[in-house]
Amino acid sequence: MTNQTANIMNRMQDNIEVERQILESIDKWVEKEVKPIAREYDQADEYPEQLVEQMKELGLFGATISQEYGGLGLSATTYARVVMRIAQVWMAPTGIFNSHLIMANCVERHGTDIQKERFLPRFATGELRGGIGLTEPDAGTDLQGIRTTATRREKSYVINGTKTWITNGVQGTCLAILTKTDSTVCPAHKGMSLFLCEKGDGFTVGKKIQKLGYRAIDSGELIFQDFQVPCDNLIGGEEGRGFHQIVGGLELGRINIAARGAGMAEGATKMALAYAKDRKTFQKPIVEHQAIQLKLAEMSTRAEAARLLVEQAAKKFDLNERCDLEAGQAKYFASESAVQNSLDAMRVFGGYSYSPDYEIERFYRDAPLLCIGEGTNEIQRVIIAKQMVARSD
Numbered sequence: 001m002t003n004q005t006a007n008i009m010n011r012m013q014d015n016i017e018v019e020r021q022i023l024e025s026i027d028k029w030v031e032k033e034v035k036p037i038a039r040e041y042d043q044a045d046e047y048p049e050q051l052v053e054q055m056k057e058l059g060l061f062g063a064t065i066s067q068e069y070g071g072l073g074l075s076a077t078t079y080a081r082v083v084m085r086i087a088q089v090w091m092a093p094t095g096i097f098n099s100h101l102i103m104a105n106c107v108e109r110h111g112t113d114i115q116k117e118r119f120l121p122r123f124a125t126g127e128l129r130g131g132i133g134l135t136e137p138d139a140g141t142d143l144q145g146i147r148t149t150a151t152r153r154e155k156s157y158v159i160n161g162t163k164t165w166i167t168n169g170v171q172g173t174c175l176a177i178l179t180k181t182d183s184t185v186c187p188a189h190k191g192m193s194l195f196l197c198e199k200g201d202g203f204t205v206g207k208k209i210q211k212l213g214y215r216a217i218d219s220g221e222l223i224f225q226d227f228q229v230p231c232d233n234l235i236g237g238e239e240g241r242g243f244h245q246i247v248g249g250l251e252l253g254r255i256n257i258a259a260r261g262a263g264m265a266e267g268a269t270k271m272a273l274a275y276a277k278d279r280k281t282f283q284k285p286i287v288e289h290q291a292i293q294l295k296l297a298e299m300s301t302r303a304e305a306a307r308l309l310v311e312q313a314a315k316k317f318d319l320n321e322r323c324d325l326e327a328g329q330a331k332y333f334a335s336e337s338a339v340q341n342s343l344d345a346m347r348v349f350g351g352y353s354y355s356p357d358y359e360i361e362r363f364y365r366d367a368p369l370l371c372i373g374e375g376t377n378e379i380q381r382v383i384i385a386k387q388m389v390a391r392s393d
């Protein structure tokens with residue numbers, strides 16, 4: 001073995017050991033801190049402040065930020081494994097750091113050196129926390145239809161408009177906001193720019209949105225009225241790049257949503273299995289009835305297939321290879337699996353699934369979001385098909 005090969009193998013061993021330690025501390029944290037409070041905070045729709053502090057200590061706000069900026073510098077693969085473990089128990093808290101990391105990823109990939117030095121260390125510690133503000137009341141899937149404008153005035157831009165459904169919009173302190181700096185240009189995406197906006201005069205929260213699931217984590221409406229942001233906060237320092245900057249960042253977001261889905265699909269399966277072994281009808285545990293066995297077998301197969309698709313997409317992302325097809329497949333399949341497994345688990349639980357005393361009720365309310373966020377599953381299938389055509393040439 002040459003010295004170079006030995007060095008590479010040693011580094012790989014180190015990485016495996018680091019990942020093992022990270023996943024072990026996540027498992028302990030989930031068991032000790034997340035599981036006991038999930039039901040209470042979900043039902044009260046109360047923001048889990050104490051989890052945020054613990055997430056800071058675990059380094060989750062810097063999970064995918066490079067070490068040179070104070071982050072953990074995790075690969076997408078390790079990051080996805082972290083997310084799967086948390087989502088197995090309670091999916092919502094993953095939203096606190098996921099959209100924050102999409103914003104950070106945009107700065108790291110497209111920001112100027114000054115922006116990276118100014119923002120990334122504060123993102124990594126969680127001192128500044130936030131997410132991405134794209135959606136508006138009249139534009140979600142069709143982002144080129146947004147109306148929020150940013151108009152240049154000497155050394156700053158003035159932002160006007162409304163964003164809605166923004167994760168971390170209420171609790172966050174800094175958000176990446178997609179705007180139009182030129183509303184006349186065609187195609188519209190060439191006139192779109194992304195700004196890092198720290199809350200201040202002219203940037204207010206309209207309301208916290210009430211939701212079916214994914215509760216405890218805030219989704220907010222954000223209002224910009226003559227909000228002044230320094231020109232230095234235009235990501236990349238050049239107008240007209242915002243659409244591509246944010247859409248590129250969504251691949252990591254899609255892998256994360258897929259990881260949440262795979263985690264939830266697995267969590268629902270585990271809960272159903274435990275219940276089926278315990279619950280008896282006709283003098284035997286229901287797990288001995290074939291109808292229940294068929295359901296469990298389908299659930300575990302779906303969960304495992306979802307996990308493998310997540311791993312495949314994350315590996316491609318880590319290799320810097322184009323992965324929109326793989327991230328789309330993983331996001332589509334894993335999120336639908338989370339919905340289906342939550343529903344199947346409800347059937348296993350019978351009437352008790354309808355009570356908030358059982359965790360499965362929350363899974364059933366939380367899962368559908370995964371089919372909507374980071375590009376709806378309708379759009380994922382369009383992306384998959386387009387890539388299939390492109391790759392077949």
Ligand SMILES: Cc1cc2nc3c(=O)[nH]c(=O)nc-3n(C[C@H](O)[C@H](O)[C@H](O)COP(=O)(O)OP(=O)(O)OC[C@H]3O[C@@H](n4cnc5c(N)ncnc54)[C@H](O)[C@@H]3O)c2cc1C
Pocket residue numbers: 099131132133134135138139140141142164165166167168211214219369372373374375376377378379382
């Ligand atoms: C809990 C929650 C959190 C969210 N967090 C954020 C966030 O942090 N930041 C943010 O910017 N946004 C966020 N969103 C918004 C989310 O990204 C949008 O809801 C999503 O993009 C869909 O947009 P829409 O709701 O406007 O639906 P629409 O775009 O109006 O779509 C309605 C339906 O039409 C379908 N459709 C639309 N166009 C096409 C097409 N061309 N072909 C086929 N089907 C199509 C869609 O798939 C969907 O089924 C969040 C949403 C929720 C519910």
